[in-house]
Amino acid sequence: MNGKREGMFAFLFLLPFFVAYVLFTLLPMLKGLQMSLYKWTLIAKLHFVGLDQYVQIMRDPEFWNALWNTTYFVILSTPTMIVLALGLALVANRNSRLKTFYRSVFFLPSVLSVTVISYVGLFMFRPYTGLVNNVLKWLHVLPENKEIFWLTDETNAWLVLVAVTLWWTVGINMILYLSALQDIPDSMYEAARLDGATDRQLFWYITLPSLRPITSTILLLQLIASYKVFAQIWLITKGGPLNQTRPIIQYIYEEGFKNNNLGYAAAMSYVLFLILLILSLIHMKWNQRAEGGTPA
Amino acid sequence: MKRIGMLVLSFMVLAMVGLAGCSQADPANNGKVELTYWTLFDGGDGDYMNQLIQQFNKTHPHIQVKNVKISWDDYYTKLMTAVSAGKGPDVAVSHTSKLPELVNQGLAVPLDELAGKANVNWASFNQNILKSIVYDGRHYAVPIDTHPLILYYNKKYLKEAGLLDGQGKPILEPTPEGFVKFFATLKEKLPSDVAPLAQPTGGQDIYRLWWALYSQLGGNDVVADDLKTASVDKEKALKALSFIKDLFTNKFVKLNDPDFYKTFQNQKAAVMITGVWATGMWEKTKGLDFGAAPLPAIFGKEATWGDSHTLILPVSQNADEEKQVAALTFANWVADNGHIWAQAGHIPSKPAILEKPEFKKLPYRSDYVSVASHVVFSKHSDNNWSIRDQAMIKNFDACLQNKLTPEQAIENMEKTVNDLLQK
Amino acid sequence: MKWIYRFLSICLALIFLVPVIWMLAVSVKVEGFKLDSVFDWFLPPYSLDSYKKVLAQTPLLTWTGNSFIVATATTALVVLLSSMAAFALSVLRFRFKRLVYMIVLAGLMVPGEATIIPLYQVVKDLHLLDSYSGLILPAIASPFAVVVLKSFYDALPGELLESAELDGAGLWTIYSRIVLPLTKPAMSSIAILTFIGSWNSFLWPYLCVSSSELFTLPIGVPTLMSGYTRDYVIPMTVNSLSSIPIILLFLIFEKQIVKGVSLTGLKG
Missing domain, CATH: 1.10.3720.10 (MetI-like)
Known part of the structure; x- marks a missing residue:
């Protein structure tokens, strides 16, 4: 086989992927840059405005508010996600007859669509008739004539959004922990046990340290995924009350498609892109240092 | 493995077929004009609109109208994106309040030249409504109704509280004090699980009520006539908002009601203020003995919030005059058959319909048709909806949730209106 | 210790399952059902009318x-x-x-x-x-x-x-x-x-x-x-x-x- 033919073959094999990749990933990157420099509506490209829209973003309190909301969601959901995922993995990893049952139950919500989980959440947390308030009244946690307004109070709304998100997506992270747990060789535990270690010591000195690499992976994936949060918030609170839960993607969407201002939306997307890029780079550096090698 | 390869290939083919499928032209239509018609009507509105379409298709064999229902929330976004992508409908619903944006974006076709061919007589419309669709002397839409904010009441409860007169009308002195007293009496006399007033804690309906009261006080929109700056009559704006807020602080309303329509429908509220479109729904509710009345002129002037459904012809690159005339014929026909549409609750846009026996035999409507001439439409600003959502609703909501005082809410509102107009 | 652990695990699993069970249970209730206690969400009478309705009237x-x-x-x-x-x-x-x-x-x-x-x-x-x-x-x-x-x-x-x-x-x-x-x-x-x-x-x-x-x-x-x-x-x-x-x-x-x-x- 000669090199020329192999080169030709490689070209043909790469071509379909690259056509789609260029059209739908690389081209939008450039297009976004162009759009962010123009006044651009759903109907047409209007006039060139240079960096004006970026300047406007820096002064736009709604942008900072939305960015903070997203960051707040990240802060609330990431640590709870990791702890819960690990907890569930430990439950599902116990040698019991219910092992597969637990795994299935914890993972099941992950396959449901965001619309379904959002509406189930929305209806469960309704005041007056919703399940959650009903159950609280039944348990006498909540007096009969009182209501908790889950979605019209900022703190409660965040609670609902984080709870629903955890319930929906923790399964995937649990599986990742589960496979990491199963990768820890039994011999390590046996050796430690022979040395007289207690269960608690086994957990702190063997299990947890072995899970460090996977935790770091989950952390990054979770950070990036949470920064992109949109659909469940859009469907449950629409960003309310008073835009206090409106994430950055929703603001981008509303500015572009509701207020007919694609140029500004594109500029905001670029700022978001930059933030996510920095997060990925930090993680890469961190991984390199931790493993002392090249990134995976 | 080969089989999987084949499978994959066949999917690729499938995807390509899909690609071809969507660019295909309209099929041969043997002389029939087929019209795509976009609507945003739900529930009762949707049923009566379908009835109209069916009758039209039956009586106009050469025109076939196909209804495409888009959800309320996304309607205008989808309309704009579809029209600009060349996939817009032939005829579409628009609210008059949204029309300025569509006209200024160049999305709506001016109808004056086509009107003659489709036998549209502009003089036959209610002139208060018609004014709202004229831009620079040109007509851009066919109004089919107006749907003002009115007051519904549960006769059983009003009677129980001694607030119903011999004709089944509410006994309510049209002053601010009289209005409050009315609800205070209801609160006192009715069981504790019945709210005097069903209203959401914020959102569109509160904005509508505010607009009505502000107009009654003599306020005239929140943008200046040149549409470039805010012109908020702050004293009146504040008075209207404080009045609404007091309805909540007096506990006349079930707080944060997730579904205030249901509350009224299930007879858990005595009164509810909303648009006339609810009439059709209440009529069909078994055991609900209700009445409808204009919003009392508690601040002196007869005025209320209202909007109007109109039909527009969205622009398209390959505009076909035959289609456009057919579309306009349809639009005019819908307006001419306002008595069918009125079954949903709306007030027809042509005064002649109010005299038709079919309309006269509908109950309730006659109790509020007079309101059509008292509707205060918003000015022709592009920013009507963003002002409504971002300047008014947002700040009013904050006020009702006790995050802002009414004074702060009105201040913020004026500032936001200015910001939006200068954007 | 062991059974406390087991009990907690079961509770956790229940919390994960309840929304799904609730969704399925409510879907087979009769429209406009009366809700007197929490159990009414889950108990009969059941009916598949809403399924027929949704399948017939929506493009689901x-x-x-x-x-x-x-x-x-x-x-x-x-x-x-x-x-x-x-x-x-x-x-x-x-x-x-x-x-x-x-x-x-x-x-x-x-x-x-x-x-x-x-x-x-x-x-x-x-x-x-x-x-x-x-x-x-x-x-x-x-x-x-x-x-x-x-x-x-x-x-x-x-x-x-x-x-x-x-x-x-x-x-x-x-x-x-x-x-x-x-x-x-x-x-x-x-x-x-x-x-x-x-x-x-x-x-x-x-x-x-x-x-x-x-x-x-x-x-x-x-x-x-x-x-x-x-x-x-x-x-x-x-x-x-x-x-x-x-x-x-x-x-x-x-x-x-x-x-x-x-x-x-x-x-x-």
């Missing part, structure tokens, strides 16, 4: 079909395109290979959500809005899948490929008869993740499609939830109906799905 089945078409086509194309690209990048020798791979790697850093606005414009310019192609094509180039598959192909023993080459097997044969069969698990992992991702995709279909005949489930369902005076029964029936296919698939393929997730990690 069409949307389910669309979701399947879009998810299947996306999955098939992702697997095909990325395995071909990964094969070239792993096995073949050609100029600028490193550069090409770097370009693919860079794609990992581009979150789809951050380019959604320009993507909309690009797809609009290509006249693909509101079509199956518009739904499917933007998702078919997955750098993530290429990188994962390449790492699996890299791990194949080199002698195997060399001996095949010596036996006179063509590159296509090596690809389709040796590499693909040997990396089946990796590809099914990619396929499963892509399928779930596409099935649940919300923002892009939401922007791309305006005709209800082309809606996928996630964007169709909300259009049935808006409007005033909705009971709990119809919305939960809609939710249940749109979840039942995927729940069934999950129960059937649970092992493979779990394996798939743990093999490749989740996709952002």
Whole structure:
């Protein structure tokens, strides 16, 4: 086989992927840059405005508010996600007859669509008739004539959004922990046990340290995924009350498609892109240092 | 493995077929004009609109109208994106309040030249409504109704509280004090699980009520006539908002009601203020003995919030005059058959319909048709909806949730209106 | 100690299950049912009327079909395109290979959500809005899948490929008869993740499609939830109906799905 033919073959094999990749990933990157420099509506490209829209973003309190909301969601959901995922993995990893049952139950919500989980959440947390308030009244946690307004109070709304998100997506992270747990060789535990270690010591000195690499992976994936949060918030609170839960993607969407201002939306997307890029780079550096090698 | 390869290939083919499928032209239509018609009507509105379409298709064999229902929330976004992508409908619903944006974006076709061919007589419309669709002397839409904010009441409860007169009308002195007293009496006399007033804690309906009261006080929109700056009559704006807020602080309303329509429908509220479109729904509710009345002129002037459904012809690159005339014929026909549409609750846009026996035999409507001439439409600003959502609703909501005082809410509102107009 | 632990585990599992059970239970209640105690949510009388109503009056089945078409086509194309690209990048020798791979790697850093606005414009310019192609094509180039598959192909023993080459097997044969069969698990992992991702995709279909005949489930369902005076029964029936296919698939393929997730990690 000669090199020329192999080169030709490689070209043909790469071509379909690259056509789609260029059209739908690389081209939008450039297009976004162009759009962010123009006044651009759903109907047409209007006039060139240079960096004006970026300047406007820096002064736009709604942008900072939305960015903070997203960051707040990240802060609330990431640590709870990791702890819960690990907890569930430990439950599902116990040698019991219910092992597969637990795994299935914890993972099941992950396959449901965001619309379904959002509406189930929305209806469960309704005041007056919703399940959650009903159950609280039944348990006498909540007096009969009182209501908790889950979605019209900022703190409660965040609670609902984080709870629903955890319930929906923790399964995937649990599986990742589960496979990491199963990768820890039994011999390590046996050796430690022979040395007289207690269960608690086994957990702190063997299990947890072995899970460090996977935790770091989950952390990054979770950070990036949470920064992109949109659909469940859009469907449950629409960003309310008073835009206090409106994430950055929703603001981008509303500015572009509701207020007919694609140029500004594109500029905001670029700022978001930059933030996510920095997060990925930090993680890469961190991984390199931790493993002392090249990134995976 | 080969089989999987084949499978994959066949999917690729499938995807390509899909690609071809969507660019295909309209099929041969043997002389029939087929019209795509976009609507945003739900529930009762949707049923009566379908009835109209069916009758039209039956009586106009050469025109076939196909209804495409888009959800309320996304309607205008989808309309704009579809029209600009060349996939817009032939005829579409628009609210008059949204029309300025569509006209200024160049999305709506001016109808004056086509009107003659489709036998549209502009003089036959209610002139208060018609004014709202004229831009620079040109007509851009066919109004089919107006749907003002009115007051519904549960006769059983009003009677129980001694607030119903011999004709089944509410006994309510049209002053601010009289209005409050009315609800205070209801609160006192009715069981504790019945709210005097069903209203959401914020959102569109509160904005509508505010607009009505502000107009009654003599306020005239929140943008200046040149549409470039805010012109908020702050004293009146504040008075209207404080009045609404007091309805909540007096506990006349079930707080944060997730579904205030249901509350009224299930007879858990005595009164509810909303648009006339609810009439059709209440009529069909078994055991609900209700009445409808204009919003009392508690601040002196007869005025209320209202909007109007109109039909527009969205622009398209390959505009076909035959289609456009057919579309306009349809639009005019819908307006001419306002008595069918009125079954949903709306007030027809042509005064002649109010005299038709079919309309006269509908109950309730006659109790509020007079309101059509008292509707205060918003000015022709592009920013009507963003002002409504971002300047008014947002700040009013904050006020009702006790995050802002009414004074702060009105201040913020004026500032936001200015910001939006200068954007 | 042990039974406290067991009790807590069961409670946790219940918390995870209750929303799903509640959804299913409410969906078979009679519209307008009276709620006197918490148990009324779950106890009979049951009725399938709301199912009949939803199936007869809404395009839910069409949307389910669309979701399947879009998810299947996306999955098939992702697997095909990325395995071909990964094969070239792993096995073949050609100029600028490193550069090409770097370009693919860079794609990992581009979150789809951050380019959604320009993507909309690009797809609009290509006249693909509101079509199956518009739904499917933007998702078919997955750098993530290429990188994962390449790492699996890299791990194949080199002698195997060399001996095949010596036996006179063509590159296509090596690809389709040796590499693909040997990396089946990796590809099914990619396929499963892509399928779930596409099935649940919300923002892009939401922007791309305006005709209800082309809606996928996630964007169709909300259009049935808006409007005033909705009971709990119809919305939960809609939710249940749109979840039942995927729940069934999950129960059937649970092992493979779990394996798939743990093999490749989740996709952002």
